[in-house]
Amino acid sequence: MSAQLRRLRRRCEAIARRLPLRTPFDARDLCRRVAEQRGRPIHLVPITGTSEAHGLWLGTDTADVILYEDATALPHQEHIILHELSHLLCGHYRGADLPAGDLRVLVPTLDPKTIRRMLGRTTYVAAEEQEAELLASIIRQHAEGTRTRHPEPHAINDRLRAVFAWEQAADG
Numbered sequence: 704m705s706a707q708l709r710r711l712r713r714r715c716e717a718i719a720r721r722l723p724l725r726t727p728f729d730a731r732d733l734c735r736r737v738a739e740q741r742g743r744p745i746h747l748v749p750i751t752g753t754s755e756a757h758g759l760w761l762g763t764d765t766a767d768v769i770l771y772e773d774a775t776a777l778p779h780q781e782h783i784i785l786h787e788l789s790h791l792l793c794g795h796y797r798g799a800d801l802p803a804g805d806l807r808v809l810v811p812t813l814d815p816k817t818i819r820r821m822l823g824r825t826t827y828v829a830a831e832e833q834e835a836e837l838l839a840s841i842i843r844q845h846a847e848g849t850r851t852r853h854p855e856p857h858a859i860n861d862r863l864r865a866v867f868a869w870e871q872a873a874d875g
Contacts, residue, residue: 728846730781749773758783789838
């Protein structure tokens with residue numbers, strides 16, 4: 704693993720450790736909790752039929768909007784949401800050249816000129832995509848890890864003893 708990738712992973716791990724993860728994990732709930740921490744709403748907007756991107760994060764002066772593909776499996780939707788949330792958490796900006804009509808369909812409550820101005824600031828570079836993808840995966844790993852860390856070691860030992868005690872009683 705290169706030094707650059709190790710630094711990137713450490714950065715993503717640090718961000719993930721600060722997140723308010725709950726069990727059972729739900730990406731939408733995580734967005735609500737991150738929004739509460741930041742004091743700024745995150746609106747999740749399902750979209751269908753996007754040609755290239757399955758998701759998009761838009762940051763406005765007052766809120767963040769995460770668009771995600773609705774016509775896909777729930778685990779894929781969650782990964783898209785986590786990927787876009789990761790762009791937000793990493794401080795990236797999204798750029799694209801969407802027609803005004805498409806913008807109105809995607810986010811009917813926002814002025815297309817405002818969205819174009821936000822999208823025109825910059826575009827993601829490969830490193831930002833890599834960082835967002837890595838962070839999304841690490842968030843999922845941490846969330847899954849919270850499930851496996853909950854049983855106390857003595858509880859597991861008690862279960863094992865109960866199994867072996869039952870087997871010994873059955874043999875005797």
